Amino acid sequence: MPLYNFSAGPAVVPHTVLKKAQKEFLNFQGSQLSVVELSHRAKGFEEIIQEAEALLRELMDISEEYAVLFLQGGASLQFSMLPLNLAQKNKALYVNSGTWARKAIAAAQTIDSVTVEVIASSEKDDFHFVPKINSELVDQKAAYLHITTNETIDGIFYRKIPKVGKVPIVADMSSNILANDYSTEDFGVIYAGAQKNMGIAGLTLVIIRKDLLNQEVIFAPMLDYSLQAKNNSMYNTPPVFAIYMAKLVLEWVKEKGGVSQMYHNAQKKSALLYEFLDHSQIFSSPVEKSDRSLTTIPFVTGNPDLDQQFIEQAKKEGLENLKGHRSVGGMRASIYNAMPTEGVTTLVNFMKKFEGENGGK
Ligand SMILES: *Cc1c(COP(=O)(O)O)cnc(C)c1O
Numbered sequence: 501m502p503l504y505n506f507s508a509g510p511a512v513v514p515h516t517v518l519k520k521a522q523k524e525f526l527n528f529q530g531s532q533l534s535v536v537e538l539s540h541r542a543k544g545f546e547e548i549i550q551e552a553e554a555l556l557r558e559l560m561d562i563s564e565e566y567a568v569l570f571l572q573g574g575a576s577l578q579f580s581m582l583p584l585n586l587a588q589k590n591k592a593l594y595v596n597s598g599t600w601a602r603k604a605i606a607a608a609q610t611i612d613s614v615t616v617e618v619i620a621s622s623e624k625d626d627f628h629f630v631p632k633i634n635s636e637l638v639d640q641k642a643a644y645l646h647i648t649t650n651e652t653i654d655g656i657f658y659r660k661i662p663k664v665g666k667v668p669i670v671a672d673m674s675s676n677i678l679a680n681d682y683s684t685e686d687f688g689v690i691y692a693g694a695q696k697n698m699g700i701a702g703l704t705l706v707i708i709r710k711d712l713l714n715q716e717v718i719f720a721p722m723l724d725y726s727l728q729a730k731n732n733s734m735y736n737t738p739p740v741f742a743i744y745m746a747k748l749v750l751e752w753v754k755e756k757g758g759v760s761q762m763y764h765n766a767q768k769k770s771a772l773l774y775e776f777l778d779h780s781q782i783f784s785s786p787v788e789k790s791d792r793s794l795t796t797i798p799f800v801t802g803n804p805d806l807d808q809q810f811i812e813q814a815k816k817e818g819l820e821n822l823k824g825h826r827s828v829g830g831m832r833a834s835i836y837n838a839m840p841t842e843g844v845t846t847l848v849n850f851m852k853k854f855e856g857e858n859g860g861k
Contacts, residue, residue, distance in 0.1 A: 501817075501818045502818060502842070502846075503818040503820060504818060504819055504820065504839065504840075504842075504843035504846060504847070505820045505821055505839075506819065506820060506821045506822050506832070506833045506834050506835070506839070506843075506847070507820070507821035507834060508652055508653075508675070508696070508796060508821075508825070508832060508834045509652070509674075509675070509693070509695045509696040509701075509834070510695040510700060510701050511695060511696050511697070511834055511836050511838070512834075512836060512838040512839055513699065513700065513745070513749065513838055514749065514752045514837075514838040515838075516752060517745070517748045517749055517752050517838075520748055521535075521744070521745060521748060528544060529544065531544060535548075535740070535741065535744050536740065536741050538740065540734055540737055540738055540740055541734075545740055548740075548743060548744050548747055549570065549732075549733065549734075549738070549743055549747075551747055552570070552743055552744075552746050552747035552750060553568045553570075555747065555750035555751060555754060556568060556705070556707075556750055558754070559678065559750060559753055559754060559758055559759050560678070560684050560707070560759065561683070561684055562684050562707060563684070563685070565685075565709055565710055565711075566684065566707050566708060566709050566710065567707075567708050567710055567713065567725075567729040568705070568706075568707055569705070569706040569707075569708065569725065569728050569729060569733050570703060570704075570705065570733040570738055570739070570743050570746075571703075571704045571705075571706055571728060571733065572702065572703070572704060572738075572739055573704060574693050574701075574704055575600075575672055575674045575691060575692060575693040575704060576603070576607075576693075577704065577723075578672070578691040578704060578706065579603060579604040579606075579607035579608065580607045580608075580610075580611070580723070581723050581725070582604075582608070582644070582646070582670055582689065582691075583607070583608040583611050583614045583616075583643075584611060584614075584717065584719055584723055585712075585715055585717065585723070585724065585725045586643045586644055586668075586670070586689075586712060586715060587608070587611075587614045587615075587642075587643035587644065588611070588613040588614060588715075588717045589613050589717075590614070590615070590641075590642065590643040591614075591615040591616075591617055591639060591641070591642045591643065592608055592614055592615070592616055592617070592642060592643050592644055592646065593617050593618075593619050593638065593639065593642045593644065593645040593646065593667065594608070594616060594617070594618050594619070594645070594646045595618070595619065595620045595621070595630075595631060595633065595645070595646065595647050595648070596618050596620065596621035596622070596623055596631070597620075597621075597622060597627060597630055597631055597647065597648050597651055597654075597656060598622075598627040598648060598651030598653060598654035598656060599627070599651065599652075599653040599654060599825070599827060599828075600648050600651055600652060600653065600672060600674070601646070601647075601648040601651065601672075602623070604646055604648065604672060605618060605646075608646075617639070617642070619633060619634070619637045619638065619645070620632060620633045620634070620637075626654075626786070627651060627654040627656065628654070628656070628786055628787050628788055628791075629656060629787070629788040629790070629791045630656050630657070630658055630791045633645075633662050633664065635662075635663070635664060635665070638664045638665060638667055639667075640665050640666060640667060642667050643667075643668075644667060644668045644669070644670040644688055644689070645662075645664050645667050645668070645669050645670065646669075646670045646671075646672070647661075647662070647669060647670070647671050647672070648671070648672045649661075649671050649672065649673045649676055649680070649682070650673070650674075650675040650676035650793055650794075650795055650796060651675075651793070651796075652674065652675040652696070652796045652825075652834075653796075653798075653825040653827065653828060653832075654787070654798070654828070655785075655786075655787045655792065655793045655796050655797055655798040655832070656787055656788075656791040656792065656793055657676055657680075657791065657792070657793040657794060657795070658791075659790070659791070661682060661683075661686045661687070668687070668688025668689065668709065668712060669686060669687050669688055670687070670688055670689040670690075670691075671687050671689070671690050671691070672691060672692070673690050673691065673692045674691075674692040674693045674696050674697075675692075675696045675697065675793075675795055675796050675834075675836075676697065676766075676793070676794065676795045677690070677692040677696075677697050677698060677705070678697050678698060678753055678759055678762055678837060679697055679759075679762050679763060679766045679794060679795050679836065679837055680759075680763050680766075680794070681759070681760060681763050684707065687707070687709075688708070688709050688712055689706065689707065689708045689709070689712065690705075690706075690707040691704060691705065691706045691707070692704070692705050693705075694742055694745075694746050696795075696834075696836060697795070697836045697837055697838075698746050698749055698750070699742060699745040699746040699748070699749045700741075700742050700745045700746075701742070702739040702741070702742035703739045703742035703743055703745075703746055705746075706725070706728075708725055708729070710729075712725075713725055713726040713729055714726045721735070722735070722736070749838075753837065756837075762837045763794075765837070765841070766794040766795060766835070766837070767794060768841065769794075769835050769839065769841055769844045770792070770793070770794040770795070770797060770835060772841075772844050772845060772848055773797055773799075773833060773835070773844055773847070773848060774792060774797070776848045776851060776852070777799055780851070780855060781855055781859070782801050782806070782854075782855050782858060782859060783799050783800070783801055783851060783855065784799065784800060784801075784802070785797070785798070785799050786798060786799075786800060786830075794835075795834065795835060795836055796832060796833075796834045796835075797832065797833045797834075797835065798824055798828065798830055798831065798832045799830060799831050799832070799833070800824075800829070800830035800831065801830075804829060806858060807824075807829065807830055807831060809858075810822075810831065810851075810854055811823050811831060813850075813854065814847075814850055814854075817846075817850050818846075819846065819847055819850060821834075822847075833847060
């Protein structure tokens, strides 16, 4: 029986990527060294990081106006690095669209020299939609406007990136990078933890417009974007294995048709599940139709005991990690790029069967 991993992160990695990593693990390209034993200053690793960057630039159409950084500390460290680098002695604007946005806001609020202003929120509606921005509230002198393009826990996403004048948009794209038709040039900064849709934990990607580097602020060197950029992400030892895995994932995305194909697949796969949810007698989606995520899909029965039974029985069918986030309960199916369509059809078929056995008509 095939197993399908619906975990939100660390998440499913394409099987062919895992196989390739296994094959190269003990002897990287005839070197007799494992890929994890290579010096980050050696030619072998230099090629890996350069290829990873070149692939990413090609796939996301990233121009030379942007620097690409391979960092550590997770998307969560970016919640602090962003305001420290870009907004000291200035104002930073935020959209409070869900659980992750709220964390980004809370992190920025700990920095005394940064004024945090939340210009839109859907918190009192339990984050069931993307809050609308009133463009008059966008202070054109602000350092940036922060959005979360996909709220992993609440299951909403930005179909379109808002237009806010000349204020740079800074985006946490952790759970839908490489799965949408966004234009990189609409953003000042894009950041993402790699363990959702780009590989494994340990790597955080930052794509930053070069005019946003070299800010005159003083703080810990390791947290300085411009220092990291000057050193090509190798000021200190980078997460070599996670960068290698990202390179393999990016090769896989390219081979499968690139980001536009991934976006097409995400629309198709998510539609299978939403179509079922909208006609189901016992399951439903809590999210407004227009803003429903293509990659992280929460659903509920409204009965916590039934939810629990569903999660347990699904596991026996090889449908793993469907439990919703502990903060919201219910279920969640994360269907990132590496989740095959068969995984989603198997899930939907099991949901139909479960419904038949549990009061559905
Ligand atoms: C998972 C996630 C994070 C946190 O990522 P870490 O790499 O664990 O710090 C932040 N934002 C979003 C949208 C996420 O999905």
